Amino acid sequence: MGLLSLGTPMDWHESKKWNEHVRENGIEQLLNIFRQHAKRDGDKFLWGDEVEYMLVDVNRKEAQARLSIDHDHILEDLNDEEGHPEQFARAEAANVSFHPEYGRFMLEATPLRPYDGTNLCDYLYVEENMVDRRVVAKELLPANIVPLTLTAFPRMGCATFTLPPAKAIGPASQSLFLPDEIINRHVRFPTLTANIRKRRGAKVSINLPMFPDVNTKLIDDLIPLNRDLFLLDLEPWLGALKPGHVYMDLMGFGMGLSCLQVTMQGSDINESRYLYDTLAPLTPVLLAASAASPIFKGYLVNQDVRWNVISGAVDDRTFIERNVEPYRGYDVFGGLDVLKLDKEHVEKLGGGVGVNGDRVVNSSGDTLLQTLDGKPIQKVPKSRYDSIDSYLGDLQHDTKYFDPQYNDIYSPINSKVLSQLSQEKGLIDEQLSKHFAHLFIRDPLVLFLERIDQDNKLENDHFENIQSTNWQTLRFKPPALYPATRDLLTTPGWRVEFRPLEIQLTDFENAAYSVFISLLSKAIIKFKPNLYVPILKIDENMKTAHNVDAVTKDKFWFRSQDSWGLNHDEFIGYDLLWFDRFINRGNDELGVDEVYLNGYKDKETIEEETANCDDGDNDSDITATSSNGTSANNASLPFSKLLANEIINGSACHPGLIRLIVKLIATELLPETAQHHCDTSKLAQQMTKLQNYLKLVSYRASGKIPTIAHWMRTVVTQSPEYARDSKVTERLNYDLIEKTIHVSDYDFTAAGGLLTEYFGADIALYLKETGYGQ
Numbered sequence: 001m002g003l004l005s006l007g008t009p010m011d012w013h014e015s016k017k018w019n020e021h022v023r024e025n026g027i028e029q030l031l032n033i034f035r036q037h038a039k040r041d042g043d044k045f046l047w048g049d050e051v052e053y054m055l056v057d058v059n060r061k062e063a064q065a066r067l068s069i070d071h072d073h074i075l076e077d078l079n080d081e082e083g084h085p086e087q088f089a090r091a092e093a094a095n096v097s098f099h100p101e102y103g104r105f106m107l108e109a110t111p112l113r114p115y116d117g118t119n120l121c122d123y124l125y126v127e128e129n130m131v132d133r134r135v136v137a138k139e140l141l142p143a144n145i146v147p148l149t150l151t152a153f154p155r156m157g158c159a160t161f162t163l164p165p166a167k168a169i170g171p172a173s174q175s176l177f178l179p180d181e182i183i184n185r186h187v188r189f190p191t192l193t194a195n196i197r198k199r200r201g202a203k204v205s206i207n208l209p210m211f212p213d214v215n216t217k218l219i220d221d222l223i224p225l226n227r228d229l230f231l232l233d234l235e236p237w238l239g240a241l242k243p244g245h246v247y248m249d250l251m252g253f254g255m256g257l258s259c260l261q262v263t264m265q266g267s268d269i270n271e272s273r274y275l276y277d278t279l280a281p282l283t284p285v286l287l288a289a290s291a292a293s294p295i296f297k298g299y300l301v302n303q304d305v306r307w308n309v310i311s312g313a314v315d316d317r318t319f320i321e322r323n324v325e326p327y328r329g330y331d332v333f334g335g336l337d338v339l340k341l342d343k344e345h346v347e348k349l350g351g352g353v354g355v356n357g358d359r360v361v362n363s364s365g366d367t368l369l370q371t372l373d374g375k376p377i378q379k380v381p382k383s384r385y386d387s388i389d390s391y392l393g394d395l396q397h398d399t400k401y402f403d404p405q406y407n408d409i410y411s412p413i414n415s416k417v418l419s420q421l422s423q424e425k426g427l428i429d430e431q432l433s434k435h436f437a438h439l440f441i442r443d444p445l446v447l448f449l450e451r452i453d454q455d456n457k458l459e460n461d462h463f464e465n466i467q468s469t470n471w472q473t474l475r476f477k478p479p480a481l482y483p484a485t486r487d488l489l490t491t492p493g494w495r496v497e498f499r500p501l502e503i504q505l506t507d508f509e510n511a512a513y514s515v516f517i518s519l520l521s522k523a524i525i526k527f528k529p530n531l532y533v534p535i536l537k538i539d540e541n542m543k544t545a546h547n548v549d550a551v552t553k554d555k556f557w558f559r560s561q562d563s564w565g566l567n568h569d570e571f572i573g574y575d576l577l578w579f580d581r582f583i584n585r586g587n588d589e590l591g592v593d594e595v596y597l598n599g600y601k602d603k604e605t606i607e608e609e610t611a612n613c614d615d616g617d618n619d620s621d622i623t624a625t626s627s628n629g630t631s632a633n634n635a636s637l638p639f640s641k642l643l644a645n646e647i648i649n650g651s652a653c654h655p656g657l658i659r660l661i662v663k664l665i666a667t668e669l670l671p672e673t674a675q676h677h678c679d680t681s682k683l684a685q686q687m688t689k690l691q692n693y694l695k696l697v698s699y700r701a702s703g704k705i706p707t708i709a710h711w712m713r714t715v716v717t718q719s720p721e722y723a724r725d726s727k728v729t730e731r732l733n734y735d736l737i738e739k740t741i742h743v744s745d746y747d748f749t750a751a752g753g754l755l756t757e758y759f760g761a762d763i764a765l766y767l768k769e770t771g772y773g774q
C-alpha cells in the first residue's frame with residue numbers, strides 16, 4: 001500500500017495549464033461540501049495532535065550527530081498491512097498513525113483515532129499515545145538512530161550533516177547547501193520543490209539575522225563562492241543574500257522543520273468559525289511561548305522561532321507578486337505565462353493606468369496583467385505559508401463579536417472564485433467566501449496526471465490541493481464529501497487547526513501544549529470570551545514573536561483584559577493552586593454550596609483580593625495605534641499591549657487563559673462523583689498531571705523556566721567549545737543533541753542538574769517523583 005497516491009506528477013510548465021481547472025473544480029467541490037455539511041450540527045468536541053520527528057544518527061565514538069536519510073522505509077513498513085503485518089498491527093494496536101513528511105529523515109505521527117474532548121481521561125491519555133509513537137518507531141530503528149522532536153536540526157545545510165553523507169548537487173533543489181537526498185523519495189516532494197522554484201522564477205531566499213557575538217564575522221561563509229553547477233548558483237550575489245544574515249535557498253530549510261499541530265472539532269460550522277477567530281490573536285503569543293529554534297545552518301541566529309524560515313521556504317510568489325525588482329536577467333513574471341496587453345486594452349481595463357517598465361499597474365500598484373488563462377496577476381503581500389489574512393466572522397454564532405473592520409489588511413482575492421461562491425444565495429456568507437477566495441489566489445503546486453478528472457460530488461482533491469498548500473497559522477478544515485447514505489455524524493465535521501507551535505523535546509511538553517490548546521478551545525466555546533483585535537495587530541505580533549526571548553521581554557497587541565467580556569469574579573480561585581485545594585482533602589471545608597463554584601474562596605476573600613481592581617480601566621492600556629498608524633488613533637479602543645504572562649496567567653483583577661481552563665476542568669470535566677474533592681488516588685494523579693501541564697505553559701510565559709530556544713542558546717554560549725563567533729560546530733551540535741536526548745529520556749542522572757535547569761525545580765520534582773525516565 002502506498003502512503004500517498006501514486007501517479008505521475010506534472011512539471012510546473014505542464015501543470016500550470018490546469019490551474020484554472022483545479023480552481024474551478026475545487027470550488028465546485030467546496031460548494032458541494034457546503035451543500036452537504038453547512039447545516040450539520042451536534043458534532044462532538046473531538047481533537048487530535050500531530051507530532052513531527054527527526055531521525056538523528058548519533059555516533060558517540062566520533063562525537064557526531066547527523067540526520068539519518070536511509071531509514072525512511074520504516075514509514076512504509078508501519079503503513080504496509082500486507083507486506084509488514086506485524087508492524088502495521090503494532091501501530092494499530094497502539095492507536096498511532098504514521099504519516100510521511102517532506103524530509104527523508106522525518107516522520108509525522110498522530111493518534112489513529114481522535115481524542116474525545118468531553119472525556120477528562122483523554123486529556124491524560126495524549127501523552128501515553130505520544131510515548132507509544134516513539135516506542136513503536138524505535139522498535140524499527142537501530143539503537144544509534146533516535147527519533148527526536150527538534151524544531152530545527154542545528155546543522156542542517158552545513159558541509160556534512162546527513163548519514164549517509166550526500167552532496168548538495170541535486171537538480172530538483174539546485175540548493176547550494178541541501179542535497180536532494182534529504183527530500184522524501186515519493187515523487188510528489190521533489191516535484192513540489194522544483195515547481196515552487198519554477199513558478200517563482202528563482203530559488204527561494206531566506207535571510208536570518210546572525211546572533212551578534214564578540215567574534216562574529218557577519219558573513220555567511222558556507223556559501224560557495226565560485227560554484228557554477230546551475231545557472232541559479234549566482235543568486236546570492238544577484239540580490240538574494242542579505243549581508244549579516246544566514247542565507248538559505250531551499251524549501252527543505254522550512255519543510256524540514258518540525259512542529260506541533262492541534263486540530264479541534266466544533267459542534268457546527270458557526271462554533272468552529274468563532275473558535276478560529278478567537279484563537280487567531282493567540283497564535284503569535286503561543287509561538288513565542290513555545291520558542292525552540294535559535295540555531296539554523298550551524299549559526300546562532302538573532303531570533304527564537306522557525307516561522308519566517310518556513311514561510312520563506314515555500315514562497316512561490318514571482319517578483320511582480322512580491323512587488324520587488326527582479327534580479328538582473330531574471331523575469332519579473334517568474335514561471336507565469338503572461339498575456340501581454342496592448343496600450344489600448346490596458347486603458348480599457350483600468351483608466352489612469354501607467355506602464356512601468358514591463359509592468360502595467362493601476363494607481364494602487366495592482367498589476368492589470370493576466371496569465372494566459374485569464375487570471376489577473378496580483379500584488380500578494382504574504383507567502384502561502386504565513387499568518388492568516390482574515391477572520392471568518394462569528395455573526396452566525398450567538399457571540400456576534402465580529403466587526404468587519406477587524407479584517408484590516410490588504411488581502412488579495414480571486415474575484416472569479418468569489419462570484420462562483422456566491423452563485424447559490426445563502427449558502428456561504430461574505431466573510432467565509434472571502435476567506436476561500438483568498439486561499440484560491442494560489443496556484444496548485446503539484447498535480448497528478450491521473451487525478452485531473454474528479455467526481456465533484458464525491459471527491460475533494462482539487463479543493464484540498466489548494467486548501468492544504470495554504471499553510472497559515474490556523475486552518476479552517478471543512479468536512480469531506482460522502483455518499484448520501486452515510487451518517488454524517490460518524491464523519492469528521494468542521495474543524496480548526498492550530499499550527500504555530502514549535503515542537504518540544506519531550507512527550508510531557510508536547511502533551512502539555514496540546515492539552516493547553518484543546519482545553520483552552522473548549523473553554524473558549526464555553527465561556528465565550530471576545531478576543532478580537534485587528535488582523536494588522538496580529539501580524540505585528542507575529543514579527544514580535546520572532547524576537548529573542550519575546551515571551552518574557554516583549555509585549556503583544558491584545559484585547560484589553562477588561563474587554564474580554566468575562567466577569568473576573570467568576571474566575572477567582574481557579575488558578576493553579578485550585579488543583580492543590582481540590583486534591584488535598586480537608587482544604588475544601590468552607591462548606592457552603594458556592595465554594596465550589598467560586599473556586600473554593602469565600603466572598604470576603606474575593607472582595608479583599610479584588611479591592612484594588614479598577615473596573616474598565618487597565619494600566620497597560622495604551623493608545624491603539626499600530627506601527628504604521630493605519631488603525632484608528634482612539635484611546636477608547638479596547639486594545640492594549642500585554643506581556644504573554646498577563647495574557648496567559650492573568651492577574652489579581654483579570655482571569656487570563658489559565659483560569660478559563662481550570663474553571664472548565666472544575667465545572668465541566670470532573671466526574672460527577674468528584675465534585676467537591678478528590679476521592680481516589682487515581683483522580684488525584686490525573687489532576688496533578690493536568691496541573692503540571694498548565695504549570696509548564698504558565699512558567700514559560702512568566703519566565704520562571706526557560707523556553708527551549710533560551711535553553712539551547714545558553715547551552716551553546718556557555719560551552720567551553722564555543723568560540724563566541726555564533727557558530728555551532730560539529731562538536732557543539734553533538735553536545736547539544738546529547739543533552740536533548742537526556743532531556744527527552746528524562747535522564748535525572750545527567751550531569752549539572754540538567755533536568756532541573758530545563759524544567760525548573762518544581763516540575764522536575766514532579767516528573768522525578770512520578771517515575772518519568774525510569
Ligand code: ADP
Nearest residue numbers: 046047048049050110113114263264265492493
Ligand atoms: P493534517 O496533516 O491535514 O493536519 P492529520 O491527519 O495529519 O491532518 O492530522 C489531523 C489531526 O486531527 C489528527 O491528530 C487527528 O487525530 C485529528 N482528527 C481526526 N479527526 C478529527 C475530528 N473529527 N475532529 C478533530 N480532530 C480530528
Ligand code: MG
Nearest residue numbers: 050099108110
Ligand atoms: Mg498531518
Ligand code: MG
Nearest residue numbers: 050052101108
Ligand atoms: Mg506535518
Ligand code: MG
Nearest residue numbers: 050261262497
Ligand atoms: Mg496538520
